[in-house]
Amino acid sequence: MKKLFFFAAALFAAVSFSACSDDDKDDNKDASIVGTWQITREVGYEIVPGEGKFDKDITYPIDDVNDDYGFYYTYTFNEDGSGTYKSFNYYENNQLQEEWPLKYSISNNVLTIPQEYEYNGTFKIEQLTKTQLVLFEEIDDDGYKAAITYTFKKI
Numbered sequence: 092m093k094k095l096f097f098f099a100a101a102l103f104a105a106v107s108f109s110a111c112s113d114d115d116k117d118d119n120k121d122a123s124i125v126g127t128w129q130i131t132r133e134v135g136y137e138i139v140p141g142e143g144k145f146d147k148d149i150t151y152p153i154d155d156v157n158d159d160y161g162f163y164y165t166y167t168f169n170e171d172g173s174g175t176y177k178s179f180n181y182y183e184n185n186q187l188q189e190e191w192p193l194k195y196s197i198s199n200n201v202l203t204i205p206q207e208y209e210y211n212g213t214f215k216i217e218q219l220t221k222t223q224l225v226l227f228e229e230i231d232d233d234g235y236k237a238a239i240t241y242t243f244k245k246i
Contacts, residue, residue: 122221124197127167128243135239147239152181162188165246166210168195176210202226214241221245 133149152161161181168174178189195204197216204211214226217240224243230236 122219124168124202124216124219124224125170127165127246128224129165129246130163130241131244132242133239134242135237137239138234138236140234152179166193166243172196174204 130151132151133147136144136146138144152163162178163181164176164178166174166176172194174193174195176189176191176193177187180186180188191210193204193210195202197203200216202214202216204213212228212230214228216224217227218225222245224245226241226243227239228241229238
């Protein structure tokens with residue numbers, strides 16, 4: 092009888108621990124790009140014709156030494172495929188600097204903002220959770236090349 096009790100207890104313990112799953116994955120199953128996303132980081136490189144390669148590792152807001160202001164930007168994506176790009180001056184009480192409307196679409200994990208809009212591009216969605224969006228952009232256009240990963244937080 093003791094053996095049966097220990098076997099049952101061991102089986103219960105094994106099932107209890109193995110039955111637990113990573114709940115974080117389930118928490119993000121309903122993650123949506125709809126909302127406002129603020130840039131927090133850019134990492135990658137740009138190759139500019141005649142100037143060479145420039146590595147990027149930027150944490151936002153940027154402190155531009157020449158203009159002495161802090162800069163960051165947001166994208167707002169609405170359910171209907173419309174949205175807004177906004178840039179802000181961090182050191183002047185987050186004063187709005189620019190605002191541009193946009194349209195967007197998502198297909199096969201690719202976010203596309205058409206070229207007819209000021210802040211456009213084609214971005215692979217690397218990660219989308221309820222609080223973080225990571226986009227990757229690769230550009231090869233008339234000698235200009237870039238590979239940049241953008242990280243955003245939902246605000």
